[in-house]
Amino acid sequence: MFVFALAGGILLISISRASLEIMSKEEREGRLRTEPVIIDDVEIYKLPQSQTLPKSGYYWLKETRDWLWQKFSFDDEKIIQITLILADKKVSEARNLMEKEKYSLALENYAKAIEKLEDAGKLVNNMEKKDIFKSETNNQIKRMTQVYKKMIEEMGKNDKIDEQKYLLLLEKVYAFEKKQN
Numbered sequence: 218m219f220v221f222a223l224a225g226g227i228l229l230i231s232i233s234r235a236s237l238e239i240m241s242k243e244e245r246e247g248r249l250r251t252e253p254v255i256i257d258d259v260e261i262y263k264l265p266q267s268q269t270l271p272k273s274g275y276y277w278l279k280e281t282r283d284w285l286w287q288k289f290s291f292d293d294e295k296i297i298q299i300t301l302i303l304a305d306k307k308v309s310e311a312r313n314l315m316e317k318e319k320y321s322l323a324l325e326n327y328a329k330a331i332e333k334l335e336d337a338g339k340l341v342n343n344m345e346k347k348d349i350f351k352s353e354t355n356n357q358i359k360r361m362t363q364v365y366k367k368m369i370e371e372m373g374k375n376d377k378i379d380e381q382k383y384l385l386l387l388e389k390v391y392a393f394e395k396k397q398n
Contacts, residue, residue: 230285232282233281234285236282249265249302251265252264252265252312254364261364264312265306265309267306267310270310270319271310271314271325283303293343293344294350297354300336301337304330304333304334308326308327308330308365311323311330311368315372315375320375321379324379327386331386334362338358362390362394363394366391366394369383369386373387
């Protein structure tokens, strides 16, 4: 039994490392973000695809892979890049959940995306030197926050969502946006 568990762990780590390399390459080549975000008939952003959603039987594998991605990244720049991609993936999941009318889970995913932006912001601010990287990344985080805010505001037009949870989420994104300025 121990041998099978060990073999499964090694396989999971190998697949995670390979998928991290693929994801990084797609990001560098501009092929990762393919899903347009359109608000008021204008494309404002592109998100990566996300096919496995919370409550799926395989979601734990995705969460484990994401955790391993961050653990296999040994420099701050790489960790920040991955954290921002994971934030976008959470928003992509939230969009898919909205389409499937799983509003509570969508709200949770948006909140997790904001938390990831906050984590990335803390990592950026704790970096020493690398002023150009810090400036560019802070600008990227501001842009992502603006896009997420617009998407969340758009979601508020749906009368089927829990208004209290929605308002708390909106308050969270407004507070984070204000902290960035």
